[in-house]
Amino acid sequence: MITITINGKEIKIEKPVTVLEAAKSAGIKIPTLCSHEWLEKYGGCRICLVEVEKMPRLQTSCTLMAADGMVINTETKKIAEARKGVLEFLLINHPLDCPVCDKAGECELQDLVVKYGASSSRFKEEKRKKTESLEDPLIVRNTDRCIMCTRCVRMCAGVQGASALSVVNRGGLSCIEPFSGGKYDCEYCGLCIAVCPVGAMMSRLHRHNYRPWFISDTVETICPYCGVGCTLTLQVRSNVIGRVIAKAGKGVNDGLICSKGMFGYEFVRNPEKLRMPLIRKRGVLLESTWEEAISLVARRLSEISGRYGSKSIGGIASPRCTNEDNYVFQKFMRVALKTNNIDSTARSWYAGAQRFIENILGQGSTANIISGLSNSDAVFIAGGDPLSVNPVLGLQIRACSKKGGKIFTLGNIKGFQYFNPITLNPAYLTDTFVLEFILTELKKKKELYNTNSSLEKKIADINASINDVEKTSGISKDELRKFVDSLSQSLSACVVIGRDIVQTKNGAYNLLLLAAISYILNARIYLLSELPNEQGVLDMGCMPDMLPGYRQVANSEQRKKYERDWGSMLPNEKGLTIFEMIDAAKKGSLKALYVMGENPVFNIPDSKNVEAAIRNVEFLVVQDIFFSETAKMADVVLPALSWGEKEGTFTNLERRIQRLKKAVHRDGKDDWKIICELSEKLGYDFIYPDTESVFDEISRVSPLYKGLKYKYIERGNVMYPYNSSSDMAIVDVNASKHEISVREGLYIKVEQPLFHSRTLSRKAPALLKIYPNASVKINQRTADRLSLQAGGMMRITTKVNSIELPLNVDSSLDDNCIMLSNNFEDKGAYSLVEYSVDSVTGAACIDANDIKIEKAGR
Ligand code: SF4
């Protein structure tokens, strides 16, 4: 420990820090322009000068390390003069257009000029004149305002790892340009905007709309898009979310956010949002009153249950809704409708993968702290691009690489292409053979601990020969050996798993191999989570075989506890999964479906099949915020409040429970509230005065949340199991390898784009500006082989459908890969693929054999 004195105040310091950081920790603010919490020390602007006793000149506090006995002054006449001089230099070029600059009121340069008073400059050079650049749809640049602090360039390269910006030209002509020219070709995290201290780089979303002092409220809440659960700071003006700002030090993300968090908030005020209930009358959906709509739903569900039995009704819950919404929904299905037919789209991979791995490695083995990634020495990624699916988690992996950690990828992963990953890129459908090889070699190279004899037994006979793997996968022996040699040397590895490796015929077996690899490496496991509450929807019991807290429906003791808590008998047979509900609807045994916050017609593979199945039910209720493809088919549509308009909690992929805060007010009903009103009509009173009282019940009945209160969640560090053990029943699982015919032809890959998130992002105008339309992507070699031209219209045909899309060439794709997104109306990849259900994980295995791509019009 060392002691220094700043402005007469003695400060004890335990770890090496700069004088600037030491002052900050003692509440003393030293002004800076080029320095920033997120960035490496730079020492460029010289505003942070301080006087240090026994040192001859003024020192830059952002680069000077604090040393024992130092006596420092941060505000003296000499310092003020020096700062004024620096500001005069900056004002040589900086235009004095503060009245029209959108940064006015929060410009760090303006504030410093007010404080140190460089009202004019002694230097008489002519000011630079550069026209405002509006070439980009989201970011406006006024380079004549730039003070060349290079925060943006360092942010983009050093923290985001996108390296999309650079200083161009020299001397007075220097300015910041995106490498791509006028329009940005980057990850649109918006962090360059967040760190720019002046009005040189700004968001166009709120340009000319307001000044910072018009902001009436600042709300910290959780992002609605993915399972990382970033804390977003929303600024509200006149009951409208004006902008999202990135604030260092906030949440699991330390304020870093991605394009969806930064620019995707506008859906909250989209005029297309549903406002009134709709009832189908003579084939047409017409506006109705709440009373009429809720009474009708209650009556029809009651009739159908009476006529066909309670198993004829199913419910689909939502990984976009809060824990409170999902808890009340599954309770409604079980208590009021007496069915366990409740599931969600988390089933399509996350739910099954998590249960499978946790059954092998123990509960909690897939829940790890996101920041742990950057501190590991190796990250092995299989099945998805973390930079697209969970971008801020991806940044932790980039940070790991920057600190010297090694990145291993199975398949080419675009987000890491400039981070020297060690990559094995097997031929289509041969990942399994490569994983078997990795496991075989790791078993030889590392000790088995004998702490999990069941797993060790399962993998004892897996022995892949390098000759065979080379032949099947097309990867040379040399590459295979190099990969395993390097991976086996890691001491603190992480394994990151995405859906692509699970949604195949060998999905469960791949998971077994990945679990075994993680076991041998003693690695932490992370499952990529595409939606904000995929974890929570499972924890709340929106599963056909599990009650809240993973208590088994079939276990009478566990079921009885809930019967006592809820004061009602519960059905004791496992219900139908979401895929089984689709099948049952098709066969005619499922007569009514209640869909909350989900769009199954679009978000489940084989859209036409799902649509036909749903069309077959007698009564469809859709409760949502937009008029989705599924809502269009409904008998009754119930409008719910959206993110930003409601309270509640989400649970992120680390199992951290976090609170959502209401930012804007709208007359309307929370999802849970609609369900309660309906339940009351059916004779079951769920009495919750507010969202918090729903949560209080969850923490009373679910063993995972024992004693947990909103006020504790506020601290931001609540992970479950809270105050109790989780003791989920561990079931012995196994998975064997399916024979697959390795094909050489074209295959479909469903894109997981950075800028979109299923049906929600298509209602966010800014995200649509970055990525406006669906397209089909192939690499240049495949395009050349098929004589196809970028930009041309293509027809893609499979056994189940045919759609037309423009062609884009993407060099990061493998030969024969046809990449399609599932985020745009009428053009979804899921409309072209079929699926089968993995009997072990219950996840969907996506299949699109016999795919054809040709110029449209042929
Ligand atoms: S938005 Fe993000 S990725 Fe794009 S230039 Fe700015 S910092 Fe770089």
Ligand code: SF4
């Ligand atoms: S654009 Fe902003 S952040 Fe970038 S160098 Fe200029 S003033 Fe600094």
Ligand code: SF4
């Ligand atoms: S990483 Fe996920 S949670 Fe964070 S801002 Fe992006 S979409 Fe939102």
